[in-house]
Amino acid sequence: MVDIAHQAAINPASAKDAAMSRALVPLTAIEPGQWRALAQRAIEPNGYYLPGWELAVSAAARGRADALALRAFDGSSTRLIGLMPVIPLWRAWKIPLPALVSAHPYGTLCSPLIDREISSEAATRLLQRAREAGAHALILRDVALDGAAMISLNRALGRTGLKPRVLSSYIRASLDATRDGEQLLREALGTRKLKELRRQRHRLEEHGPVAFEVARKPNEIKPALETFLQLEASGWKGKRGTALVQDAGDATFIRRAVPALAETAQCEIVTLRAGAAPVATGIVLRHQDRAFFFKLGIDERFAKYSPGVQLTLELTRHLCADPAIASADSTASADHPMINPIWRGRFAIGDVLIPLRRNDPVVALIHAALIARGVTREMVRSAVHLIRK
Missing domain, CATH: 3.40.630.30 (Gcn5-related N-acetyltransferase (GNAT))
Structure with missing residues (x-):
């Protein structure tokens, strides 16, 4: 054609x-x-x-x-x-x-x-x-x-x-963000799994106080984006050559898109730190009353502490506590091993x-x-x- x-x-x-x-x-x-x-x-x-x-x-x-x-x-x-x-x-x-x-x-x-x-x-x-x-x-x-x-x-x-x-x-995973975050996580993961994740978080705290950060404003989101790009490229995506920063066009696109949406309060970057070290970070888009979990980057040196899961737990609490958000789309593949057990909604x-x-x-x-x-x-x-x- x-x-x-x-x-x-x-x-x-x-x-x-x-x-x-x-x-x-x-x-x-x-x-x-x-x-x-x-x-x-x-x-x-x-x-x-x-x-x-x-x-x-x-x-x-x-x-x-x-x-x-x-x-x-x-x-x-x-x-x-x-x-x-x-x-x-x-x-x-x-x-x-x-x-x-x-x-x-x-x-x-x-x-x-x-x-x-x-x-x-x-x-x-x-x-x-x-x-x-x-x-x-x-x-x-x-x-x-x-x-x-x-x-x-x-x-x-x-x-x-x-x-x-x-x-x-x-079938894709989604989050009902109108519910109480803690109750939702208990129902999704169960007492035993949450106890294991808390144990891993305590071990992570040996590297410094664990903090969950949300960057929204353009001057905050640009350095947070660079942290995301570095973490994504440091892991398996970097080894496979598919990290955003490894392609000039992709890097240009994401460095334009994230600040542009931040100007209209439609994007945020969430980061989990252990002390000064970022161990996991994710990009989240927002449109009307729905959030979209675009991508996740982790520091694989901290893999034994499940940093991606730890970040997703915090993101779940964050979205459920936000009255402006009613649901979140994982935008993940079918049967995604990380998000599916946590976000139990399906569409x-x-x-x-x-x-x-x-x-x-x-x-x-x-x-x-x-x-x-x-x-x-x-x-x-x-x-x-x-x-x-």
């Missing part, structure tokens, strides 16, 4: 291309004030599609640059009511078919921003804009399958006799194919290509596993 934005640029005279250029624009063309206002009204929080974060991702992050904006306005064409960062299917997976894929925002949630005040109109107009862009299907990656954004899109599809197709799904995340035209043979081709790609990837993973064994 030729890049849709490029198609619009090479032949601007035609009405079709003009519609395509209206439907898809660079993310930088979205007025920041309108984007922020839509985020405040969004029917479902998504910290990874806040402007300060997604613009930094699209400008610099490895393999994620130059996303396009699928946008919807109300009838007056002045109020932004829907926004979905996207890329063409060809660019996403080298499949030469006319579809758009949600742009991955260096997080694991791609639920679009849909205006809760007019969610039906917003969802309908987003789908129409995708049709005008020449797409026969939308592929939403990592969306909350039962979330409010997906429900709005399902209703809009239903009015035209279309149904989404779930391509894959898994479904999946990849969804949304057809945009009825009885469209192209949609069947797109679906078949995606299935074939999934089967091939699974065969490669299995082969690598056998070779390693």
Whole structure:
């Protein structure tokens, strides 16, 4: 598939291309004030599609640059009511078919921003804009399958006799932050496990007083971010070459995104110290009443004290004590060995194919290509596993 934005640029005279250029624009063309206002009204929080974060991702992050904006306005064409960062299917997976894929925002949630005040109109107009862009299907990656954004899109599809197709799904851990933190931890971990963790914390205190710190203000968060980057690179991610600071684009993205969100009180960095030494640190995004646990870095020299778990216990207490936060998304993989035993809430995340035209043979081709790609990837993973064994 030729890049849709490029198609619009090479032949601007035609009405079709003009519609395509209206439907898809660079993310930088979205007025920041309108984007922020839509985020405040969004029917479902998504910290990874806040402007300060997604613009930094699209400008610099490895393999994620130059996303396009699928946008919807109300009838007056002045109020932004829907926004979905996207890329063409060809660019996403080298499949030469006319579809758009949600742009991955260096997080694991791609639920679009849909205006809760007019969610039906917003969802309908987003789908129409995708049709005008020449797409026969939308592929939403990592969306909350039962979330409010997906429900709005399902209703809009239903009015035209279309149904989404779930391509894959898994269950992810979350935190009910409306509960008392101590009671929640007792129920999740049990007396014996908490006693063992307290013993490890007492051992950690032999290296200095243990303190939990929260950096929120821009002047606080920049040095806290550098501490996070150093810890992440010092561990297994550094050995594997996937730490953020090891790629120039990724380092640029995170150093832009974190201070930008701190300016709007939508990001904080939590750190656990033993004396002067940081032993674990994490980045947390905040959108509306939801927190998003982006990444965790630990000093592996303190591994026997479970520093990542110790930090997560403190973060749990911190979020449960905050009246502004009702829930937290772990943004972790399925069956994550550290977070799943602590955060016992669960919700479904999946990849969804949304057809945009009825009885469209192209949609069947797109679906078949995606299935074939999934089967091939699974065969490669299995082969690598056998070779390693």
